[in-house]
Amino acid sequence: xxxxxxxxxxxxxxxxxxxVHYTDFMESCPEVDWLEALTENYLGTGGRPRQVLRQLxxxxxxxxxxxxxxxxxxxxxxxxxxxxxxxxxxxxQARWISDHLCWTGYAxxxxxxxxxxxxxxxxxxxxxNRVDEVQNYLGRAILLENPSSYASFVFxxxxxxxxxxxxxxxxxxGILLDVNNVYxxxxxxxxxxxxxxxTLPAEAVGQFHLAxxxxxxxYLLDSHIGPVPEPVWDLFRYTLARVGSRASLLEWDEEIPSxxxxxxxxxxxxxxxxxxxxxxxxxxxxHL
Amino acid sequence: MNFEEAQKWMHAxxxxxxxxxxxxxVLKSTNGVCAHRRLGVYRDxxxxxxxxxxxxxxxxxxxxxxxxxxESLCWRYLKDFxxxxxxxxxxxxxxxxxxxxxxDLPPYVGEIARLEYAIVRSFDAFDPTPAxxxxxxxxPLETLCQKSLRPLPSFVGERFNYNLNSLYDAYVxxxxxxGIVPQEQVCNLLFFRENFQVRxxxxxxxxxxxxxxxxxxRDFGEALDPVLALAKTPDEQQKLLASFQEWVGRSxxxxx
Ligand SMILES: [Fe+2]
Numbered sequence: 430x431x432x433x434x435x436x437x438x439x440x441x442x443x444x445x446x447x448x449v450h451y452t453d454f455m456e457s458c459p460e461v462d463w464l465e466a467l468t469e470n471y472l473g474t475g476g477r478p479r480q481v482l483r484q485l486x487x488x489x490x491x492x493x494x495x496x497x498x499x500x501x502x503x504x505x506x507x508x509x510x511x512x513x514x515x516x517x518x519x520x521x522q523a524r525w526i527s528d529h530l531c532w533t534g535y536a537x538x539x540x541x542x543x544x545x546x547x548x549x550x551x552x553x554x555x556x557x558n559r560v561d562e563v564q565n566y567l568g569r570a571i572l573l574e575n576p577s578s579y580a581s582f583v584f585x586x587x588x589x590x591x592x593x594x595x596x597x598x599x600x601x602x603g604i605l606l607d608v609n610n611v612y613x614x615x616x617x618x619x620x621x622x623x624x625x626x627x628t629l630p631a632e633a634v635g636q637f638h639l640a641x642x643x644x645x646x647x648y649l650l651d652s653h654i655g656p657v658p659e660p661v662w663d664l665f666r667y668t669l670a671r672v673g674s675r676a677s678l679l680e681w682d683e684e685i686p687s688x689x690x691x692x693x694x695x696x697x698x699x700x701x702x703x704x705x706x707x708x709x710x711x712x713x714x715x716h717l
Numbered sequence: 718m719n720f721e722e723a724q725k726w727m728h729a730x731x732x733x734x735x736x737x738x739x740x741x742x743v744l745k746s747t748n749g750v751c752a753h754r755r756l757g758v759y760r761d762x763x764x765x766x767x768x769x770x771x772x773x774x775x776x777x778x779x780x781x782x783x784x785x786x787x788e789s790l791c792w793r794y795l796k797d798f799x800x801x802x803x804x805x806x807x808x809x810x811x812x813x814x815x816x817x818x819x820x821d822l823p824p825y826v827g828e829i830a831r832l833e834y835a836i837v838r839s840f841d842a843f844d845p846t847p848a849x850x851x852x853x854x855x856x857p858l859e860t861l862c863q864k865s866l867r868p869l870p871s872f873v874g875e876r877f878n879y880n881l882n883s884l885y886d887a888y889v890x891x892x893x894x895x896g897i898v899p900q901e902q903v904c905n906l907l908f909f910r911e912n913f914q915v916r917x918x919x920x921x922x923x924x925x926x927x928x929x930x931x932x933x934x935r936d937f938g939e940a941l942d943p944v945l946a947l948a949k950t951p952d953e954q955q956k957l958l959a960s961f962q963e964w965v966g967r968s969x970x971x972x973x
Contacts, residue, residue: 469803469804469805472803472804473804473806473841474806474840474841474843474915475841475842475843475844475870475871476840476841476842476871476910477840477913479914494748497803502724503720503721503724503725507803510803532724533961534726534800535724535729536726536728537801538728538732538764538799538800538801539799539800539801539802539803540728540731540732540763540800541766541767541800541805542731542759542762542763542766543761544724544727544759546720547720547723547724549719549720551719552720555720561885577781579755579758579759580744580745580752580755580756580758581744581745581747582725582743582745583742583743583744583745584718584742585745589804593929593972608957617748617750618747618748619740619747628789632970645758647749647754648755648756681826
């Protein structure tokens with residue numbers, strides 16, 4: 430099985446491939462280090478999206494990012510989905526494959542949302558088995574992203590970061606660390622974002638996500654709208670110092686701007702990543 | 718409650734028409750936000766996501782029945798046919814069938830959904846390599862008739878009892894008048910993909926029969942013969958052959 434280290438080279442600063450930018454990419458080949466494609470938009474379709482992705486894969490490194498694996502779900506892993514995913518990954522020579530630490534529905538009904546995991550010993554064992562199953566099938570380690578969450582269960586026994594850490598240590602999977610999601614969930618649940626970052630095994634982080642969010646009444650919504658807010662940049666600085674530089678990607682899915690605006694925002698991330706890291710004091714309670 | 722039961726509960730709580738009362742027994746109320754409000758975030762997002770997905774593919778239907786009625790039809794539909802796929806692209810797979818059997822709806826409502834689903838199917842279909850026009854036209858008629866020629870999966874045909882062609886034209890031109898009811902008139906539409914855009918052809922009955930024949934028959938001869946027999950005049954025969962030539966010329970058929 431291909432490990433995280435073997436797959437996740439630091440590709441630089443990527444852009445999420447969205448339909449509105451297809452023409453820009455196809456016609457003018459803008460300077461972008463790599464592209465992240467939303468897996469489900471390209472599975473089981475023979476239309477334009479698949480054709481565009483195939484062509485772009487000859488010019489840019491492609492990473493596949495999914496939302497429907499439901500690694501934490503109770504229904505059996507969808508083998509048909511995995512089969513299509515493997516074919517697509519081979520076709521576009523995906524550098525790595527990621528999805529989310531979440532469940533998406535029950536009894537084969539898909540709510541198409543990244544629903545919060547119940548964090549118990551039983552669910553941990555369940556997810557570990559499923560990650561093993563998926564990785565064995567794909568022949569490669571996958572990356573799991575921490576989702577933004579708005580609710581947690583009364584019986585949760587461990588934190589999300591500990592849960593993710595345990596999965597990584599047991600299965601050898603990697604982490605797609607979404608810095609905005611860490612910030613959003615920490616605000617929504619009144620937790621310390623830096624403790625979250627410190628809990629994760631840094632060497633397992635294969636990629637970063639950066640994004641914007643929106644203030645709602647009493648909580649933050651992971652809306653992927655607008656530029657990256659200052660507190661997220663602050664947390665990114667902290668993360669870079671703690672984890673080091675990794676392939677990074679800006680997610681912008683609402684009121685998607687021109688490619689130039691996206692690339693300008695990427696420049697900010699580049700500048701931060703190029704700065705020397707300040708010394709970081711790891712949270713004293715953590716024994717890593 | 719174990720984690721599976723928690724997921725079962727939360728799933729039901731998100732899709733239920735009314736939010737359940739016991740949210741605080743399952744979800745934490747923390748940081749000044751109660752469990753009901755927290756569940757509400759997921760309930761609201763589910764509704765927005767499903768509506769937006771159907772609106773995207775069923776724009777004509779929404780324009781004809783109005784936003785409020787469309788929203789209500791979506792929820793009636795999703796109760797019986799929730800998504801079971803990894804993708805939302807196919808959320809409307811059963812929409813037309815569902816609408817066509819609703820006694821309180823005029824029959825054209827289901828037909829409109831069927832038209833819009835034909836566009837989705839055409840857009841997403843995986844196609845084999847089309848038959849080569851030059852090669853086909855060089856064949857003697859007898860050999861051509863023995864060839865099994867089929868419409869590409871992206872070459873989708875539907876027959877309607879209402880004139881949805883004019884209705885769709887008005888929708889595209891943004892000239893649909895509010896409360897419009899399509900005219901009752903048989904209409905055969907063929908959808909195909911060209912440069913990754915879905916295009917539409919309106920065809921007469923004989924061409925429609927040939928299209929259907931190509932879908933169902935063993936070979937081209939078996940599809941053509943009964944339709945040619947129905948063509949009463951040389952003009953009709955000419956039109957029929959012109960349709961066939963157009964389909965081959967546009968690379969819409971493949972050798973099965
Ligand atoms: Fe993300």
